[in-house]
Amino acid sequence: MDPVAWIGKRGWDVILFRPEQTAPEPAIVYQRVSMTTIDGGYDDADDAAAAATRDIADVAAVEVITTTAVHLMSAAAVKVGLADDPEAQTDLDEARKLINALAGLITAAAPEISDMHARSLRDGLRSLQLAFREASTIPDPIGQGPGEKWTGPVT
Numbered sequence: 370m371d372p373v374a375w376i377g378k379r380g381w382d383v384i385l386f387r388p389e390q391t392a393p394e395p396a397i398v399y400q401r402v403s404m405t406t407i408d409g410g411y412d413d414a415d416d417a418a419a420a421a422t423r424d425i426a427d428v429a430a431v432e433v434i435t436t437t438a439v440h441l442m443s444a445a446a447v448k449v450g451l452a453d454d455p456e457a458q459t460d461l462d463e464a465r466k467l468i469n470a471l472a473g474l475i476t477a478a479a480p481e482i483s484d485m486h487a488r489s490l491r492d493g494l495r496s497l498q499l500a501f502r503e504a505s506t507i508p509d510p511i512g513q514g515p516g517e518k519w520t521g522p523v524t
Contacts, residue, residue, distance in 0.1 A: 434478045435486055441471040442493050449500045461505060465515040468497050472516025491520075498523040 446452065448464035471494055479487040494516060501515055502508050502523075509515075512522040 431482045431486060434474070434482055435490065438471060438474055438478075438490050438493075441467050441474065442490075442497065445471060445497050446500070449497060450504050451500055459504065461501065464497075464501055464504075468494070468501060468515035469518075471497070472519040476519040494520065495523055 445464050445467035447458050448460045448467060450459035452458050475487065475490045475494055479491075498514055498516055498520070509517075511517075511524060514523060517523055
């Protein structure tokens with residue numbers, strides 16, 4: 370896989386692409402890399418990717434887990450209809466998948482991260498589960514909603 374890096378809001382991001390991919394997205398990303406790596410002080414994408422790879426090695430596992438959970442939570446909130454344009458963005462099927470993944474991650478990671486992190490993630494998950502139940506035209510039975518397999522019934 371070829372590493373590709375570009376500067377984002379939080380610093381350098383690295384994406385790995387398989388060389389055989391022919392989708393248009395890698396070309397767009399490579400174009401961004403060449404523009405941003407010059408501005409970022411790197412001569413080519415390989416130098417930027419190497420620098421970003423070294424940076425990710427310094428990130429603690431707790432931060433990776435909580436960041437992933439926050440991304441899942443944000444995506445689920447949009448799909449549940451808690452965003453600016455709920456009529457156009459609500460997709461409960463997608464929201465169910467995201468909430469299930471979030472519940473599994475939080476349940477599995479809770480013993481590994483501190484109670485402080487786990488508690489706030491559980492609160493956010495519970496809020497999403499309740500919002501999903503409220504947004505559903507035919508609510509799931511108690512204990513069978515998204516993520517309730519891992520969290521138990523949410524009321």
